[in-house]
Every structure is written in structure tokens, then in C-alpha cells.
Amino acid sequence: xxxxxxxxxxxxxxxxxxxxxxxxxxxxxxxxxxxxxxxxxxxxxxxxxxxxxxxxxxxxxxxxxxxxxxxxxxxxxxxxxxxxxxxxxxxxxxxxxxxxxxxxxxxxxxxxxxxxxxxxxxxxxxxxxxxxxxxxxxxxxxxxxxxxxxxxxxxxxxxxxxxxxxxxxxxxxxxxxxxxxxxxxxxxxxxxxxxxxxxxxxxxxxxxxxxxxxxxxxxxxxxxxxxxxxxxxxxxxxxxxxxxxxxxxxxxxxxxxxx
Numbered sequence: 665x666x667x668x669x670x671x672x673x674x675x676x677x678x679x680x681x682x683x684x685x686x687x688x689x690x691x692x693x694x695x696x697x698x699x700x701x702x703x704x705x706x707x708x709x710x711x712x713x714x715x716x717x718x719x720x721x722x723x724x725x726x727x728x729x730x731x732x733x734x735x736x737x738x739x740x741x742x743x744x745x746x747x748x749x750x751x752x753x754x755x756x757x758x759x760x761x762x763x764x765x766x767x768x769x770x771x772x773x774x775x776x777x778x779x780x781x782x783x784x785x786x787x788x789x790x791x792x793x794x795x796x797x798x799x800x801x802x803x804x805x806x807x808x809x810x811x812x813x814x815x816x817x818x819x820x821x822x823x824x825x826x827x828x829x830x831x832x833x834x835x836x837x838x839x840x841x842x843x844x845x846x847x848x849x850x851x852x853x854x855x856x857x858x859x860x861x862x863x864x865x866x867x868x869x870x871x872x873x874x875x876x877x878x879x880x881x882x883x884x885x886x887x888x889x890x891x892x893x894x895x896x897x898x899x900x901x902x903x904x905x906x907x908x909x910x911x912x913x914x915x916x917x918x919x920x921x922x923x
Contacts, residue, residue: 667887668906670880675752675911676918677873677880678743684870688740689854690861691874696732696847698878703840703886714837714844715830721841723828728845731821732881735814742811746804749921752911754812758904760785761819762897769823772898815904822897825889835889839882 681691707713714720742751760782766772829838854860863871891900915921 665903665906667884667891668903669910671884671903672752672755672907672911673914674877674880675739675743675748676914677876678739679748680873680918681870681877682740682743684868684873686870686874687854687857687859687861688737689850689857689859691740692733692736693847693850693854693859694861694863694874695736695877695881696728696843696850698875699881699885700840700843700847702878702882703836703843706882707837707840710836712834712837714841715833720830720833721845723830724838724841724845725849726824726828727821727842729849730817731824732842732846732885733849735817738810738814738817742807745807746811747915747921748919749912749915750804750808751811752908752915754808754815755904755907755911756785756788757812757815758818758822759898759901761816762822762901765819765823766826766896766898769827771823771826771896819901822888822892822901825892826897829889829893835886835893838889839885842885843881 678691682688686694704714714724739751763772763778763782767774888900912921
């Protein structure tokens with residue numbers, strides 16, 4: 665529940681940061697770098713430095729790209745184009761997709777009740793996407809579909825964590841390694857697209873929103889690693905249902921959006 669409360673806030677914070685003028689790729693880079701630095705300080709304080717072994721680095725890189733850099737970029741592109749509450753609906757896909765992928769990889773079993781839940785979940789998302797009057801403008805649908813690529817990335821990574829996570833690893837150094845690799849990945853992307861941006865003396869709402877996403881990202885991924893270790897990826901993914909409701913609430917609070 666706590667993870668859902670804080671994570672659902674990022675949909676609105678992303679919108680604030682991008683509409684305030686922070687370039688998309690720079691936003692993703694600074695969020696990843698900032699989270700890596702925050703968790704590195706926590707790792708030093710707890711004497712749990714990230715491992716630099718090759719098997720650990722491969723794990724960092726996989727999650728850094730597909731669990732962090734790619735989904736954050738998709739959300740950042742869609743943030744100024746689609747209401748934050750509509751983007752929050754994408755989190756309902758996380759448990760649906762996680763369960764399906766977990767069954768494919770044989771770390772969960774087929775349950776008729778869960779399959780029925782998947783079908784109802786998909787039907788609910790289609791009720792939002794298909795009717796022309798469901799979004800403020802019909803042209804928003806492609807941007808919303810782009811944003812829905814992020815839940816697919818997260819669902820895959822939830823399962824990858826359960827399968828590939830080094831058994832002796834701890835959540836804080838893992839989070840540091842993942843976001844460090846994500847920031848390294850985004851650096852050449854930012855350079856090629858010339859999306860340079862840096863904090864200056866005048867802290868705007870966008871700057872504070874970026875800092876907020878850094879803190880939330882650090883806490884959320886640490887919780888993700890721990891919850892998957894204790895209860896598995898499908899249990900973790902249920903934050904998507906709570907996160908949807910809370911994401912709509914944050915959007916109503918920040919922007920006055922009415923679903």
C-alpha cells in the first residue's frame with residue numbers, strides 16, 4: 665500500500681516536470697543519476713556496497729534499461745500529452761501482465777479465477793481506450809498506448825527479478841546498481857539528442873518535481889526487491905490496482921482532473 669501511494673504520485677510529478685520545460689531525456693537521466701547517488705549514500709551508510717561482479721552487472725544493466733530507462737522515458741513523452749489520471753490506469757496492467765509472464769516462466773500456476781481476473785482487467789482498460797468520449801481528445805489514445813508500454817516492461821522485470829536476482833544480494837545496493845546503469849545508458853542518448861539540462865539557482869516546480877521522483881524511485885525499487893523476495897512478483901504487482909486509484913486521486917489534487 666505504501667509503495668502504491670508514493671509510486672502513483674510520480675505520474676503527476678512527471679507531468680509537472682516536463683510541462684515546466686525539462687527535456688525528456690535529461691529528465692530521465694537526472695532521475696536515474698539522482699536515485700543512484702541517493703542509494704549509494706544509503707549503501708555506504710549501511711556498509712552494503714554494490715557488487716561489481718559480471719553476473720551482477722548484467723542484472724543491473726537488464727533492469728536499468730528495461731525496468732527503468734525505457735518505462736520512465738515512455739511516461740515522460742506521454743506526460744504532457746495525456747491526463748495524469750489516464751496514465752495511472754496503465755498500472756492496472758502490471759498484475760495482469762506479471763501473472764501471464766510468471767505462468768509462461770513456470771514460477772506460478774494457472775488458476776481459473778486469476779484468468780477471469782485478467783479478462784476483466786483487460787475489459788476495463790478497453791472501456792477507457794475504445795469509446796471516443798472516454799478521453800478529453802481522441803488523439804490522446806496513441807500517447808496513452810505508448811505509456812502502456814511501461815507496465816509491460818515492469819511486468820517482465822518483476823519476473824526477471826524473481827528468476828535472475830543474485831541470491832546473496834541486498835535491496836539497497838541492487839537499486840544503486842540498477843539506476844547507475846540506467847543513467848549511464850541515458851547519457852549518450854541525451855548527448856545525441858542534445859537534451860542537455862542542469863539545475864540552476866532558481867528552483868522551479870519542475871525542479872522540485874524531479875527531486876520528488878528521485879526520492880520516490882529510490883524507495884520504490886528497494887521495496888520492490890524486498891517484496892518480491894518475501895512474497896513473489898505476482899503479489900508485488902497488485903500495487904497496480906491500488907496505484908491506479910491513488911494515481912487518479914493525485915491527478916485530481918494536482919490538476920483538478922475529473923475522471
